[in-house]
Amino acid sequence: MDTLSRELLDRVDAGRDQALGLLQALLRAPSPNPPGDTRSVADLIIATLRGAGIAPQVFSPHPKMPNVVARFDGARPGRHLVLNGHMDVFPVAEHEWSRGPWSGEIADGRIYGRGACDMKGGLASLLAAFLLLHAVRDRLAGRVTFTAVSDEETFGPWGARWMFEHQRDLMLGDCLLSGEPSSPHCVRFGEKSPYWVAITVRTRGGHGAYTHASASANKIAARISKALEEVTRIPVRAPDNLVAMFRDPDIARQIDEGCGAGHAAVIPEVTLNIGRMSGGLKMNVLPSECRIEADIRLPVGLTKDELRPHVARVLAEFPEATWEEISPPEDAPNWSDPDGEMMRILSCTVQDLGRRAPVPVITLGGTDTRLWRHHGVPAYVYGPSPESMGAADEYIVVEDFVHILRTHTLAAARYLAAWSGEGR
Ligand SMILES: [Zn+2]
Incomplete structure (x- = not known):
């Protein structure tokens, strides 16, 4: 030394x-x-x-x-x-x-x-x-x-x-x-980088016993949460030297030792967390509004611009939903x-x-x-x-x-x- x-x-x-x-x-x-x-x-x-x-x-x-x-x-x-x-x-x-x-x-x-x-x-x-x-x-x-x-x-x-x-x-x-x-x-x-999305589902709502009269914003929100899982299956193209590192079992083992079991496996993956979901007024009222805050994490090799059309396509299936990005724009x-x-x-x-x-x-x-x-x-x-x-x-x-x-x-x-x- x-x-x-x-x-x-x-x-x-x-x-x-x-x-x-x-x-x-x-x-x-x-x-x-x-x-x-x-x-x-x-x-x-x-x-x-x-x-x-x-x-x-x-x-x-x-x-x-x-x-x-x-x-x-x-x-x-x-x-x-x-x-x-x-x-x-x-x-x-x-x-x-x-x-x-x-x-x-x-x-x-x-x-x-x-x-x-x-x-x-x-x-x-x-x-x-x-x-x-x-x-x-x-x-x-x-x-x-x-x-x-x-x-x-x-x-x-x-x-x-x-x-x-x-x-x-x-x-x-x-x-x-x-x-x-x-x-x-x-x-x-x-x-990795957060891609945060706020989704609002709106329906007519009504009396909780009159389920034939309006769709439930909460039930639609639940279906949206499930459908959004699709983003975790998007193929990601990371730089070659990083891919080699991700695939090295010895490095993965050491990362898991240092950072906790399972850490290495999600490094190259898109992940989805439904961080918040709030809707409805009370038990016997058919909810007319439900808000979802989805926390998607982008791995190295995937940009927001590449991810956005996937999110848009999933949400297009739900005409009751509107959505906006709420993550800081400079994040990547x-x-x-x-x-x-x-x-x-x-x-x-x-x-x-x-x-x-x-x-x-x-x-x-x-x-x-x-x-x-x-x-x-x-x-x-x-x-x-x-x-x-x-x-x-x-x-x-x-x-x-x-x-x-x-x-x-x-x-x-x-x-x-x-x-x-x-x-x-
Ligand atoms: Zn800190």
């Missing part, structure tokens, strides 16, 4: 308790979205950066949803690495938790709290890595930008999307590293090179740290990383296991957190050093 990596590892070990304390403090600052108020988390991050002598910029397009950006330059010109995390977390059903969701409690080798996994664990790691890199900046080339954004969990407009619309130059770089959950066994290099399946430089650096780094090489994986849900990919910036995600993501008693394993911090720090330093020829 090169001298700089060794020194950085020593610094991670020396600052381990401090990094754990930072994560605990982030977990103790509630930021559920909705409503998405992240001010207490942002204040903590701003204070931490200032404490290290770094002056962050803060952008608050929504008064309760600030975005924090900090950057520094190395000793020589070089490449620009961007680190990104979000400060908001899923909401909490407090009665389901056996630990305090805002406690940051450490027990049984885990740190508990809403966001421990998605993604205050990754956020604390990226922030700690940023500070460690700043401390050795006289030996780095290029630039590092740290971005902590709001409004990610609802695909909202006030976080990374706003920053890309109004402060694009601050967000763009040569490569993005995110700490969203991926599992330490996997690196996320791409994402997105991916970076699964053999790209940061992927290779992450893989080498994880192995140098004594763990198995992570496999590249396309994930089923979406993150802000898609914004960088849409702008042509390669984006990779390395973070904790997604197992407890969004669930009660969410946690991150302490040793995984430390491993992720080591990986983020070393991979970032190596990416910057690789350009100048320094290091390995």
